[in-house]
Amino acid sequence: xxxxxxxxxxxxxxxxxxxxxxxxxxxxxxxxxxxxxxxxxxxxxxxxxxxxxxxxxxxxxxxxxxxxxxxxxxxxxxxxxxxxxxxxxxxxxxxxxxxxxxxxxxxxxxxxxxxxxxxxxxxxxxxxxxxxxxxxxx
Numbered sequence: 001x002x003x004x005x006x007x008x009x010x011x012x013x014x015x016x017x018x019x020x021x022x023x024x025x026x027x028x029x030x031x032x033x034x035x036x037x038x039x040x041x042x043x044x045x046x047x048x049x050x051x052x053x054x055x056x057x058x059x060x061x062x063x064x065x066x067x068x069x070x071x072x073x074x075x076x077x078x079x080x081x082x083x084x085x086x087x088x089x090x091x092x093x094x095x096x097x098x099x100x101x102x103x104x105x106x107x108x109x110x111x112x113x114x115x116x117x118x119x120x121x122x123x124x125x126x127x128x129x130x131x132x133x134x135x136x137x138x
Contacts, residue, residue: 036073036096038063038105038126043079045120045138048113055115057081057088057138059122060106067096073127075107080121081138086114 041061048055057079065073076091088109094100109115120138124131 034068034096035064035066036127038075038094038124038131040077040122040124040131040134043120043122043136043138045115045117047116048111050113054111054113055088056108056111057086057090057115057120058106058108059090059124059136060104062102063094063100063105063126064102065094065096065100065127066098069097071096075105075124075126077107077109077122077124079109079123081114081116081118083118084114084116086112086116088112088115 039061040059043057043059046056046058059077059079063075065071067073072093072095074091074093076089078087078089080087090107090109092107094103094105117138119135121133121135123133
Protein backbone atom coordinates (compact mmCIF):
# COMPACT_ATOMS: atom_id res chain seq x y z
CA UNK A 1 0.00 0.00 0.00
CA UNK A 2 1.22 3.41 -0.91
CA UNK A 3 0.87 6.51 1.30
CA UNK A 4 -2.28 7.67 -0.51
CA UNK A 5 -3.98 4.31 -0.04
CA UNK A 6 -3.02 4.25 3.66
CA UNK A 7 -4.45 7.74 4.21
CA UNK A 8 -7.68 6.79 2.43
CA UNK A 9 -7.93 3.58 4.45
CA UNK A 10 -7.38 5.47 7.73
CA UNK A 11 -9.90 8.13 6.72
CA UNK A 12 -12.49 5.46 5.88
CA UNK A 13 -11.93 3.75 9.24
CA UNK A 14 -12.19 7.09 11.08
CA UNK A 15 -15.40 7.96 9.24
CA UNK A 16 -16.87 4.53 10.01
CA UNK A 17 -15.92 4.95 13.68
CA UNK A 18 -17.52 8.41 13.82
CA UNK A 19 -20.70 7.08 12.22
CA UNK A 20 -20.81 4.20 14.70
CA UNK A 21 -20.17 6.51 17.66
CA UNK A 22 -22.67 9.04 16.37
CA UNK A 23 -25.38 6.41 16.00
CA UNK A 24 -24.70 5.14 19.51
CA UNK A 25 -24.66 8.66 20.96
CA UNK A 26 -28.07 9.59 19.55
CA UNK A 27 -30.62 8.86 22.27
CA UNK A 28 -33.53 6.66 21.43
CA UNK A 29 -36.65 8.61 20.58
CA UNK A 30 -38.65 9.20 23.73
CA UNK A 31 -42.14 7.81 23.75
CA UNK A 32 -44.77 10.52 23.54
CA UNK A 33 -45.90 11.86 26.89
CA UNK A 34 -49.54 11.57 27.88
CA UNK A 35 -51.24 14.90 28.49
CA UNK A 36 -54.26 15.52 30.69
CA UNK A 37 -55.82 18.93 31.27
CA UNK A 38 -59.27 20.27 32.05
CA UNK A 39 -60.84 23.72 31.80
CA UNK A 40 -64.11 24.46 33.58
CA UNK A 41 -65.75 27.10 31.37
CA UNK A 42 -69.40 27.24 32.40
CA UNK A 43 -72.09 26.19 34.85
CA UNK A 44 -75.82 25.86 34.25
CA UNK A 45 -78.60 25.43 36.81
CA UNK A 46 -81.85 23.59 36.29
CA UNK A 47 -83.66 24.57 39.51
CA UNK A 48 -85.93 22.24 41.36
CA UNK A 49 -89.62 23.04 41.83
CA UNK A 50 -91.16 21.63 44.96
CA UNK A 51 -92.73 19.27 45.58
CA UNK A 52 -92.24 17.14 42.45
CA UNK A 53 -89.06 18.22 40.66
CA UNK A 54 -85.48 18.11 41.87
CA UNK A 55 -82.88 20.44 40.37
CA UNK A 56 -79.40 19.83 38.97
CA UNK A 57 -76.26 21.82 38.35
CA UNK A 58 -74.23 21.00 35.24
CA UNK A 59 -70.66 22.18 34.68
CA UNK A 60 -68.57 21.78 31.57
CA UNK A 61 -65.79 23.03 29.36
CA UNK A 62 -62.93 21.50 27.39
CA UNK A 63 -60.45 18.78 28.27
CA UNK A 64 -57.45 16.98 26.81
CA UNK A 65 -56.49 13.42 27.62
CA UNK A 66 -53.96 11.64 25.41
CA UNK A 67 -53.69 8.56 27.61
CA UNK A 68 -54.07 5.32 25.59
CA UNK A 69 -57.42 4.82 23.88
CA UNK A 70 -59.93 3.02 26.05
CA UNK A 71 -58.76 4.55 29.31
CA UNK A 72 -60.76 7.08 31.30
CA UNK A 73 -59.98 9.75 33.87
CA UNK A 74 -62.28 10.71 36.74
CA UNK A 75 -63.77 14.17 37.13
CA UNK A 76 -65.87 15.33 40.07
CA UNK A 77 -67.12 18.59 41.50
CA UNK A 78 -68.65 20.11 44.58
CA UNK A 79 -70.42 23.44 44.28
CA UNK A 80 -71.64 26.01 46.75
CA UNK A 81 -74.63 28.31 46.20
CA UNK A 82 -75.92 30.84 48.74
CA UNK A 83 -79.31 32.45 49.36
CA UNK A 84 -80.54 29.75 49.86
CA UNK A 85 -77.62 27.42 50.54
CA UNK A 86 -77.16 24.52 48.12
CA UNK A 87 -74.26 22.06 47.88
CA UNK A 88 -74.71 20.15 44.62
CA UNK A 89 -72.04 17.65 43.59
CA UNK A 90 -71.45 15.32 40.69
CA UNK A 91 -68.93 12.92 39.21
CA UNK A 92 -68.16 11.12 35.98
CA UNK A 93 -65.41 9.68 33.79
CA UNK A 94 -63.98 11.22 30.63
CA UNK A 95 -62.66 9.10 27.76
CA UNK A 96 -59.05 9.30 26.64
CA UNK A 97 -57.23 8.65 23.38
CA UNK A 98 -54.67 10.16 21.02
CA UNK A 99 -57.27 12.45 19.40
CA UNK A 100 -58.92 13.71 22.59
CA UNK A 101 -57.65 17.30 22.48
CA UNK A 102 -59.85 20.24 23.55
CA UNK A 103 -62.87 17.96 23.59
CA UNK A 104 -66.11 19.23 25.17
CA UNK A 105 -67.23 17.70 28.46
CA UNK A 106 -70.02 18.08 31.01
CA UNK A 107 -70.92 16.57 34.37
CA UNK A 108 -74.32 16.93 36.05
CA UNK A 109 -74.90 16.87 39.78
CA UNK A 110 -77.09 14.40 41.53
CA UNK A 111 -80.64 15.82 41.73
CA UNK A 112 -81.43 17.93 44.78
CA UNK A 113 -84.25 20.28 45.72
CA UNK A 114 -81.82 23.09 46.69
CA UNK A 115 -80.26 23.99 43.30
CA UNK A 116 -81.26 27.46 42.10
CA UNK A 117 -80.24 30.21 39.68
CA UNK A 118 -77.50 32.58 40.82
CA UNK A 119 -73.83 32.66 41.77
CA UNK A 120 -72.05 29.38 42.28
CA UNK A 121 -68.51 28.49 43.38
CA UNK A 122 -67.26 25.23 41.90
CA UNK A 123 -64.38 23.11 43.20
CA UNK A 124 -63.37 20.52 40.60
CA UNK A 125 -61.13 17.47 40.82
CA UNK A 126 -59.67 16.00 37.62
CA UNK A 127 -57.61 12.83 37.47
CA UNK A 128 -56.98 13.02 41.22
CA UNK A 129 -55.86 16.67 41.19
CA UNK A 130 -57.99 19.37 42.80
CA UNK A 131 -58.23 22.48 40.63
CA UNK A 132 -58.68 26.05 41.82
CA UNK A 133 -62.21 27.07 42.73
CA UNK A 134 -64.06 29.01 40.03
CA UNK A 135 -67.14 31.23 40.18
CA UNK A 136 -69.98 31.33 37.68
CA UNK A 137 -73.51 32.65 37.33
CA UNK A 138 -75.74 29.66 36.73
